[in-house]
Amino acid sequence: MSDTLTRTEPVSSAPFVGEGISISLAVPMMRYSLRARQPQALETLLGVKVPTKIGAMEEGIACLGPDEWLLREPIGSKLVSGAGLPVSIVDISERAICLVVEGPRSAEILNAGCPLDLDRFAVGRATRTIFETVEIVLLRLAEDRFHVEVWRSFAPWMWTALTTAARH
Amino acid sequence: MILIHCPYCDEQRPEIEFAYAGQAHIARPVDPDTYSDEEWERFLFIRANPRGRHHERWRHSHGCGRFFNAVRDTVTDKFETTYKAGEPRK
Numbered sequence: 716m717s718d719t720l721t722r723t724e725p726v727s728s729a730p731f732v733g734e735g736i737s738i739s740l741a742v743p744m745m746r747y748s749l750r751a752r753q754p755q756a757l758e759t760l761l762g763v764k765v766p767t768k769i770g771a772m773e774e775g776i777a778c779l780g781p782d783e784w785l786l787r788e789p790i791g792s793k794l795v796s797g798a799g800l801p802v803s804i805v806d807i808s809e810r811a812i813c814l815v816v817e818g819p820r821s822a823e824i825l826n827a828g829c830p831l832d833l834d835r836f837a838v839g840r841a842t843r844t845i846f847e848t849v850e851i852v853l854l855r856l857a858e859d860r861f862h863v864e865v866w867r868s869f870a871p872w873m874w875t876a877l878t879t880a881a882r883h
Numbered sequence: 884m885i886l887i888h889c890p891y892c893d894e895q896r897p898e899i900e901f902a903y904a905g906q907a908h909i910a911r912p913v914d915p916d917t918y919s920d921e922e923w924e925r926f927l928f929i930r931a932n933p934r935g936r937h938h939e940r941w942r943h944s945h946g947c948g949r950f951f952n953a954v955r956d957t958v959t960d961k962f963e964t965t966y967k968a969g970e971p972r973k
Binding site: 769770779780781783830831832842843844845850 | 884891892893894895896897899900945946947948949
């Protein structure tokens with residue numbers, strides 16, 4: 716049955732392109748919320764080093780809080796079960812969508828609603844923050860490329876807000 | 884916009900990422916069964932309302948999600964210091 720279902724996205728799949736800016740929907744991906752009091756337990760499970768500094772990102776794992784990580788992986792990746800280890804792994808793939816904000820004006824456009832000081836938000840950092848009143852996870856992948864993770868139900872509003880800022 | 888130092892993120896972050904969560908250092912009753920009505924009243928409802936230095940709980944709700952304590956001046960709205968939950972009163 717499931718293969719007869721088609722995926723619907725809350726925002727346009729056609730990118731918005733403006734002067735010095737492009738905003739587009741990222742390809743669907745797997746997202747996991749990883750929680751553990753001891754990061755070593757996660758490292759045992761995943762076999763990679765997880766960042767312990769809040770706001771740091773390594774190999775697709777972003778440290779959002781002292782015991783919270785966000786792991787993003789391509790669709791189809793399988794994660795081992797955490798059975799027996801003191802960790803919590805929750806599949807939140809469909810909770811959020813990701814908007815790619817790209818171009819020399821991207822920081823300026825994000826700052827239209829996000830009060831974070833992006834001059835001090837280095838490449839490779841990721842954090843939960845707020846855009847106007849909407850909670851987002853902001854990831855800086857390059858000097859001029861950001862990923863904005865936003866909950867699906869907020870996505871149409873977020874798209875309108877970003878494209879409106881980009882038009883000005 | 885005020886910048887608040889989150890002791891967990893160890894960074895100055897914009898005020899709107901935070902939520903105020905009442906007076907700090909209010910200990911829960913160790914043995915609630917023995918509490919009198921007056922003691923319950925004091926624990927649940929009676930709060931300090933100083934002019935000046937105030938110990939408060941704050942939560943970095945749109946950030947790391949952690950509760951922490953802060954000393955804020957209620958007159959100037961300046962944050963004197965912030966420290967992690969569980970640390971002694973500053």
